[in-house]
Amino acid sequence: MRIWLDGGLQDIESARVSVFDHGLTVGDGIFETVKAVDGRPFALTRHLDRLTRSARGLGLPEPDHDEVRRACAAVIEANPMPLGRLRITYTGGHGPLGSDRGEHGPTLVVALGETTRRPDATAVITVPWTRNERGALTGLKTTSYAENVVALARAHQHGASEALFGNTVGQLCEGTGSNVFVVLDGEIHTPPLASGCLAGITRALAIEWTDAKETDLPLEVLERAEEVFLTSTLRDVQAVHRVDERELPGSAGPVTAKAMRIFDERSGDDLDP
Numbered sequence: 001m002r003i004w005l006d007g008g009l010q011d012i013e014s015a016r017v018s019v020f021d022h023g024l025t026v027g028d029g030i031f032e033t034v035k036a037v038d039g040r041p042f043a044l045t046r047h048l049d050r051l052t053r054s055a056r057g058l059g060l061p062e063p064d065h066d067e068v069r070r071a072c073a074a075v076i077e078a079n080p081m082p083l084g085r086l087r088i089t090y091t092g093g094h095g096p097l098g099s100d101r102g103e104h105g106p107t108l109v110v111a112l113g114e115t116t117r118r119p120d121a122t123a124v125i126t127v128p129w130t131r132n133e134r135g136a137l138t139g140l141k142t143t144s145y146a147e148n149v150v151a152l153a154r155a156h157q158h159g160a161s162e163a164l165f166g167n168t169v170g171q172l173c174e175g176t177g178s179n180v181f182v183v184l185d186g187e188i189h190t191p192p193l194a195s196g197c198l199a200g201i202t203r204a205l206a207i208e209w210t211d212a213k214e215t216d217l218p219l220e221v222l223e224r225a226e227e228v229f230l231t232s233t234l235r236d237v238q239a240v241h242r243v244d245e246r247e248l249p250g251s252a253g254p255v256t257a258k259a260m261r262i263f264d265e266r267s268g269d270d271l272d273p
């Protein structure tokens with residue numbers, strides 16, 4: 001396996017990052033997970049734009065898009081696989097913390113792992129912890145993921161693959177690594193970005209392609225929604241068949257099944273050539 005680090009390809013066995021890198025010590029880093037289908041990254045421009053927004057939010061120097069593109073292409077070429085997940089990690093390095101990071105700043109790592117298509121339907125749980133819709137990190141895709149890891153562990157204990165958060169004012173927000181959509185009276189709704197959720201790239205495409213509405217939704221909407229589905233880079237559109245103890249009918253209701261079909265048909269257009 002060859003990865004990108006320090007401006008070039010390296011063998012994963014010998015690649016080294018400082019033990020003082022702030023991405024490791026304090027979670028001072030950002031990342032993107034990009035799907036690579038038959039060696040072609042999906043929606044890479046959107047991922048690079050979000051990487052830049054996250055960098056600005058965290059006070060990191062803006063990443064050089066040309067370098068990240070070159071890194072992705074080189075890693076994909078060096079590790080051929082039918083369905084891959086590119087992980088772009090960009091950290092503060094090991095200079096001084098804060099806005100002036102000196103010469104030891106940023107570290108860019110691009111690695112590729114093999115993945116498989118996710119099941120069409122999954123179970124989710126809700127968790128009692130809240131997303132902060134007004135925090136310093138709200139909406140940024142940072143490497144500070146420990147809260148998500150705790151929630152995901154609870155989901156796994158309950159036979160579910162995802163945990164959903166409400167925000168501090170009791171509204172539905174998002175999952176640990178996905179955005180959430182509900183069907184009410186046959187119409188698709190998803191929480192707005194002001195709920196504190198990440199601006200998911202799959203979310204944006206799903207809104208565009210299905211005319212879903214961004215609506216403030218109380219967390220309890222999950223007790224009455226006709227259908228629920230998740231979106232994320234690695235899930236695409238995935239139906240939810242159980243929320244906590246509530247079973248939803250079938251593996252994917254008609255509205256979700258249509259959204260999945262539309263996504264499958266249209267997502268070929270967003271692959272980089």
Ligand code: PLP
Binds near residue numbers: 174231
């Ligand atoms: N919300 C969170 C917290 C995430 O980490 C992710 C993806 O990792 C998403 C939503 C979905 O975003 P995307 O569709 O860009 O993968």
